[in-house]
Amino acid sequence: MTEIVEFLHYLSIALVVGVNSVAVGIGEGITGAAAIEAIHIQPKAKNDIQTTAILGMALVETAAITGISIAIILLLGTRQADKTIFLGLSELGIALAICLSGFTIGIVSAWPSSQACLAIARQPFSGKRLLRFMLITQSMIQTPVIFSFIIAIFIKNQSLSANTIAESLRLIASGLCIGLGSIGPGIGLGQFGGQACNGIGINRKSYGKIFSFTLISEAIIETPIIFALVTALILITTQASTLLQGIGMIAAATSIGIGTIGPGIGSGKAAAAACKQIAKNPAIYSTLAKVSMFAQGMIDTAAIYALIISLSLIIFG
């Protein structure tokens, strides 16, 4: 039994660091390649492009930093006497939360920064503006990582007191919920952010309109993550007394987790398409924004169905 516990413990630590580092490596590669291409296109804007690429890479690294800090907490914060099979299982929940969100966000958050570098090559005189815009979009993309970090800390605090298999299942469900829930919206946010930076590169006069559209759209695309966070927090605060309840909680987490993937990607696609058209034709901004927001509201409905089902699984399950 001790071998299994040790295996689970060190597996979670390794996964948390390893998976996130792979994704961040890929993401920084994408940004760097785009920056080199942009300098090749417009060598005179090399200072602005360099600054953008470096700041972009620093933000992409958030996922890796989260992974390593969780790994250090797991490594140093667990005493030998506390190690039970329930603790080992609960730590799998932490691994799921950090790995799934970190892997997605690590790759996805490179899209806005690479598009911003290319856009500066096209519009060298609005380099500072594009840099500011990219910082805003990228820091919004990092939200799922921060949410997963919070959930992981909660799971870590509760894993010491878990003494039944149902409690461990509950903590795994909480991690699975936020981990799966950040995949779809993460991809949607990345697509939209890339398209928005690209749009400013196409037409720099549409900056003001794209800026206000970005703030609203990103808030709507993020909604499924908020639903997943609410479910994960409810899972953290409730009790699971029987094994059946624990299994029901896993089902609830899967429901909201998979239910957010489609709406997240779809909502991002709709907003990105609207953003492309706004860049080409800023005069009809209000119509485009209205249609896009209506579409996003309809797309989010699917995530709400998943939320209702998972909440009823938790409460009546």
Next chain:
Amino acid sequence: MKGLELFEEKFWRPLSYFGLTHHFFNINYSTVVYTWIVIGILITILIPIYIILQRKPGLIHFIVTSFINYFVDLSKQSLGFFSLTHFTFVTAIFTFIALCNSISLLPWMEEPTKDLNTTLALGIISFLYIQFYSIKTNGLKAYVKEYFHPFFIMFPLNVVGKLASVISLSFRLFGNIFGGVIIAKIYFGAIEGSWLTEIFGIPLGLAITSFFGLFEGFLQAFVFTMLTITYLSTAVAKKSKTPTKSGEAA
């Protein structure tokens, strides 16, 4: 809902004398008190502004008129026509939610919108308003017909689609504000315990509070308002003789 009491809330049980002690009859009095404080602040700001606006133009005159003009333009562009009723409704909702979300910047205050009851009430208000004007514009017959739109079997789906707008509006606002409150609480919990971290951690704490209070709060209030206008604009649009719009238009 039993799971939502993440932090211990103080409840008032007004009907417990008569034996009604279920969660349904509890009143979360911190929410009620802070909502009344928000209303009081709004009134104490608005009455002097009303007096100032009747005098000669100045800085406050300019700020208020640009705020009003922005919302006039917004409702005109989104609805396609100007209506004083819709404009006042939308502006009032925005002002109230924005102040509710950012009230925690004042000391000893908590957001009323971190409670699901407040946001659900706001969602239901905007839903009922939209349904009322939908009936008023197109008549009761066209409104009922919308539910059976493609064919009869779609009725349950249409009902759920309409009700989903309430949940979409209220849970979006609740989740964002609640998440912000939790993040601020975790941060302040993390820095306490040593006077050094408490002193040097304060600036970042202020930054977190103002980010979630001002930026996120105003953004979410604006999203709530924009979605209300969008739903309203589809509800009050004059239908052509052969309705082609989907009945799911919630």
